[in-house]
Each structure stands twice: as structure tokens, then as C-alpha cells.
Amino acid sequence: MYKDEMIQLHQFLVYVLKYLAEDDQITNDCSEYITLKISPHHIHKTKAEHKHAIFVLCKIISQVIADKENNSIPENVRNSLSDLVRRSEEEMGSS
Template sequence: MHKDELIQLHTLMAQIKRYLEDQGVEHDFEDYNSLSISPVHIHRSKAEHKHAIFILGNHLASIISEDEISSVSRTSIRMQEFAERSGNGVSHSN
């Protein structure tokens, strides 16, 4: 995926996060928030956006899997694995 496509995906996922929060869904997004990266940070690297997508994807899959007994819980586990792999070499400094 190109960086602009990753930023678009990151934007969509951030909008889903915001929607869930507005609907009163309680979830601790600390892992994602601690990255200090949002889709508007276009100067950040492709790898940083990719890592943020996997972390946020893990959070969103966890929220869905709390209500569903399905393959969604496996999705959360896979997102966590991708996040860990994509985080190698990504600096988390502000």
C-alpha cells in the first residue's frame, strides 16, 4: 500500500473510533493514544502509520469481539501480531 492509501485507511479507522466513543462505547485506547500519531500527521513515516493502523485495528476488533462470538476475536489476535511485527524499528518518541 502507498503512504496516501495508509493515511486514508488510518483516517477511516480513526473515524470509527470517534463514532464508537460518541456512542458511549467504553474502551481504553491507551496503546493507540500513546503513539501520538493521527491521520493528519502526514509528515510521519509510512511505517508509523502502518503500525498505528494495526494497533487501532486491534482495539476495534477487540470491541467487536466483546459482543460477538466469531472469527472476529481471531482478527484481534492477528492485528496484535501485525502491530508487534510492524513496530520493530518504529520510534515512539514525540
């Protein structure tokens, strides 16, 4: 995937999260994403940083959906997303 496509996906996931989460919940659920200090508008950030942000957003979105829909997302899917976040952190650290 090209960097500009990653940025578009990043932006889309931000919109999805804003749609799903209530205002007070966003701050609590998104602390991991907020600490990244990267948004889709940061085009100077690397492709790897945007990829990591995408994984973090996917993990958060799955948690928000699971909380709202009484665990409608299987735990193994949420665990897999957490593993992707961890591995992307490792990749960024080794670069």
C-alpha cells in the first residue's frame, strides 16, 4: 500500500471512531492513539508511523464496538489486533 493510501485509510478510521464513540468515551478509549501524536494530517510522518496508527485505531474501534454490542467481536480478533499493534511498535523501534 502506498503512503497516500495509508493516510486515507488513517483518516477514514478516525471518522469511524468519532462516529462510534461518545465524546467522553473518546478521551478514555483513545489515550493510546493520542500519545502517538500522529494524525492523518501529519503527512511528513513515515509510512510505518501511519501504519502503526492504523493498527492502534483498529484495535480501539474493535474495543468500542465490543463494548457497545456486548462483545459482538470475538476476543481472538481483538487479541490479534493487539498483537499487530505490538509487532508494529517493535518494527518501528528496530528501524
